[in-house]
Structures are given as structure tokens and as C-alpha cells.
Amino acid sequence: MADDKFDPEIIKIEDEIIETLLKFTIFSVRGEITSKIIFYFVTRKDLTQSELHNLTSVSSGKISQELNNLMEFNLIKISKKSKPWVYSMESVVAETFSRAINLLKSNLKWETKFLDIKREMEDDKENLIKLQGYNEVKEFLEVNLMRFSGFKKIIKLWEDLKKKYENI
Amino acid sequence: MLKNQDFVESHKFEGRLKVFEQILIDFIMDSGRAKSVEPTLQKVLGYIAIHRKLTQKQLIDLTQLSSGTISKKLKDILKFGIVRKERIPRTNEYLYINAPEAYGNTADATFDDFTKINEFLKKKIVELEKFKEKKGAEFLSERIKGLTKTFETVQNIWSDIEFIFKQKKKES
Secondary structure (H helix, E strand, O other), X not given: OOOOOOOHHHHXXXXXXXXXXXXXXXXXXXXHHHHHHHHHHHHHOEEOHHHHHHHHOOOHHHHHHHHHHHHHOOOOEEEOOOOOOEEEOOOHHHXXXXXXXXXXXXXXXXXXXXXXXXXXXXXXXXXHOOOOOHHHHHHHHHHHHHHHHHHHHHHHHHHHHHHHHOOO | OOOHHHXXXXXXXXXHHHHHHHHHHHHHHHHHHHOOOOXXXXXXXXXXXXXXXXXXXXXXXXXXXXXXHHHHHHHHHHHHOOEEEEEOOOOOOEEEEXXXXXXXXXXXXXXXXHHHHHHHHHHHHHHHHHOOOOOXXXXXXXXXXXXXXXXXXXXXXXXXXXXXXXXXXXXX
């Protein structure tokens, strides 16, 4: 395949890197398509939808959906200066951490809902406790509300630690 | 050791709790989407996390996924180590049990993976050095260095956070 960014020898190395990374369990939970797209952003930095389609053979519709998801969580950014639009992952380190913190923040948006359910379960305990699932829901809420308070601490700690890591 | 009551209990939540279960599943799916976890895998993991233990048949009933899909997803999930499998005595059925105690091991395994990945990537950086005249070699090498730095930074930050948490625990 013609490629104006990499020599064929370099493409071979890039392919080996991506194929090897895909085999690790930590990436396999994501699903191959998402991981592949992220890895191409790691290796290539800037990509258009059609370049991604050529590299991955994934349909344009699916690529568009994946790109929107990655943008929502700040892993990549879009430049609409001229067509075709270019999607970029500027700094591998910065973008990865910004995404991780956004993931924690996106979990936290459920906290109010969880507290509402917990309150309702406490207020109507007499009736709800007789129903199948009471203990399971209660335990799930407690564990996750505890995780949320851990997430808040991590986000706060990250704000303090950011200076130490911002130049890498 | 499993007791009869462990698996004769109904897996279907009732009344208002059915509504709460759906909200918890929505949360799990939303969280999985944000992490780009494959949706059917996340759904199966989610039901096991809420119910703590389920058979394959119960999972099919709850998730409305086909038996082939459930079977494949369970195989993947067992590999991650966060769910374990126990045979129901005197039957050919298995319970898939949420194993939160395994999360520590999973974190260790993740860091193990980071170390292996970094060793592999560092070899590739050396290999790219041999092709430095070729188009894109230097660029790819810099990007891969960025990736290795990310894994090292994650490990360092995690140690920092663990240290700070331990300090705070001591202080309180």
C-alpha cells in the first residue's frame, strides 16, 4: 500500500508493534478495532478518516463512531482548518493522562443517581428488603460510592502531581 | 465450598429493584463505553458484578445475548482473572463468580504487562535506529518513546498515589 509517511521497512516495524500490543490482555478488553485505531494515533499522530480506513480496513461508519468516542474523552483532537479533517494525538503522555482523569470524572457523574437510589432503599427498606436483589443492589452501590470517593482523591492528587509530570 | 442455596436463589430482581438494576447496568455500560471496552463483554461483566454469581443460562436470560456469545465472552473474562468459575455440585453447570479479591492481582498483572511491553518497545526503538535514513524512522521512534514514557509514568504515578494514601492513612 502506498504510504507518504513511512517507508515500507518502517511500516513493517509499525505493523509488528501494533500486532504485538494487540495481544496483551490489558488492551484486548477494548476490542481490536478501538485498540488498533488508538495505536495508529500513537504511531502516526495525525490521521484523516480515509487514512484510518486504508490502514485498518474498518468501515467509514465505524471509524467515525470510534473517533467521536475518542474525542469525547480527549484522547484525540480534530482540526477543521481544511478538508479532509485531521484527527491528532499530540502528546502520547499528556493525552493518555488527560483521558484517564476524564474517565474518572465521567464515572463521578453517576454519584448523585447512586445516592438517590441509596436514599430510596433506606427510606423504603421495610418493603424493598423483601424483594429479590436488595442485598446485591445495596452492596454494588456501597462499593461504587466508596470507589467514587477514591476517584475524587485521585483527581485531587493528580492536580497536585501534574506539575511533576507536565513536562514529559 | 458451594452450598445449595448459593445457586437455587432466583437471579431475577423484583419490582423497584429491577429498575435499579437497569440503572446500574446503564452506569456499567457508560463506564465501559468511556474505556472503549467491547459492549457485549462489558454487559456480561456488569451482570456478574451486580449479581456476584451467575450461571451461563442465567447470563443468557439476563443479557439476552446468544449462548455462543456468552460462552466466548466468559472465556475472555476468565483470562482477565476478575471472575472465577466453580462447578455446581452434582451438576454439569458452572457458576461464574465475581472475584474482587483478584483486582490486586490484576493490577500486578497489568504492571507486569507494562514492563513486558516496554522491553519489547525498547527493542523496536533500537531496530528503528538501524533504519534511521528511511522515511518515518525517526518520527516513529519518537512516538514509541512517548508510549514507553507513558507506561513508566503510569507506574510512577501509581507508586506516588499509593505512597500518599499510605501516609494519609498513617496520619489519620
